Amino acid sequence: MVKVLFVCLGNICRSPTAHGVFDALLKSEGLADKVAVDSAGTAAWHIGKTPDNRSQAAAKNRGVDLSYIRARQVEASDLDEYDYVLAMDKSNLENLTELSTPENRNKVKLFLEYAQHHIESEVPDPYYGGAKGFNTVLDLVEDASAGLLDDIKKRHLS
Template identity: 45%
Template sequence: MKLLVVCLGNICRSPLAEGALRARIDASPLAGRVQVDSAGTGDWHAGQPPDPRAIACARGHGVDISMLRARQLRQRDYADFDWLLCADGQNLRDVLREAPPSSRGKVVLLTEWAGVHEGCPVPDPYNGGSAEFEQAWRLVDSAARAVVTRLCAEWDSGIIRD
């Protein structure tokens, strides 16, 4: 199983979500069975580490995302990943706009796919401070916990096979 989290620049929300997902997956029966990556719809920050505030926020929750590097969503990501999990509605629209018809069904809003905070986007904390990064963390970590629960249930029921 391969999950790709997508936001705008891949320096705030999607690296936070990638870090939360990796941490929750690694601490679950899914360890070694699910791969997680992140990307941005734009290329402004390609090659850069996450925003220092995102790194500090994740670190405060025991998760190290400092080694991650921003990259732009690539056309081959649609084939390479089972799910493209978008941070907000604009990201969802942008990713769907570029999606081949055969991949449209696997482009979803992260929180809705996780089954938490239905219809609630992960707000972009870039223009805010630590409180906005903490809010984004709470949302992506809640989604990460729910993703683990969902995927464990799907594996247990045979919906997903190794």
């Protein structure tokens, strides 16, 4: 089984959105039994909480349920366990790189490296912005999720 971990700061907006969108994509492609998905935050502020209500509402408008996801903090062992450890921005990428070892550092990347139609390198944090920010996150996440799935299919499922 291929394992994917999405990581942002608090694990209540960006990474659970990526988690839910990618999980829904896997189910629609019939690959949920071949790829496991999780999300985590580099900070411990929201452990055990559901995703931000605005993230849930924006995702629900696109047919994606995030209500089953609970925030957790990333652990050093995650970098050994997961095949892909994908940061939403450069700050979280740095935090993950500090947790990594030479053996697992190659698994840590920016999620938007997989985007096919957007040039942004970071998923912006919508927490302090308006509703538009949550839709922007979804646009970026949907694009990068498709690219990530293509990469997984080529590297692991062919």
